[in-house]
Amino acid sequence: MKVLLLCTGLAVATALAAQQLHTLQERVSELESLPRVTPDETTQLAQRLDQLRRSLQDARADFESDDRADLVAARLASVTEALAKESSRLSDQDQRLRRWETRWGSAEPERLQGRLDELSVDLGQRARDLDELR
Secondary structure, rough: OOOHHHHHHHHHHHHHHHHHHHHHHHHHHHHHHHOOOOHHHHHHHHHHHHHHHHHHHHHHHHHOHHHHHHHHHHHHHHHHHHHHHHHOOOOOOHHHHHHHHHHHOOOOOHHHHHHHHHHHHHHHHHHHHHHHHO
């Protein structure tokens, strides 16, 4: 009985596999027989490509014939030159500021405090002189 069931199962499995293989072969042959791209699609793509080429050529011609492009380029060059000069000037000022900070950074607070002390003594003396005058 087991042998009969085993043989029947194998026969059914073989039949199903053969059916699946046959279905796949039919599908592959169907796909191979159909063109991937139709001639109409190719023609439409070629026409669209020609339109885009003409549009690009027209835009390039407009740009090259437009005097505004030269004017914009000249203005851009002058702005670039002005920015370069300002950048150089700012760099010089930065260097001068760094030198000043280096020179006066450590000594300046002490000098200011000394001057404040002198002024404080001087103001104190003047206050005493004013008190004596009263």
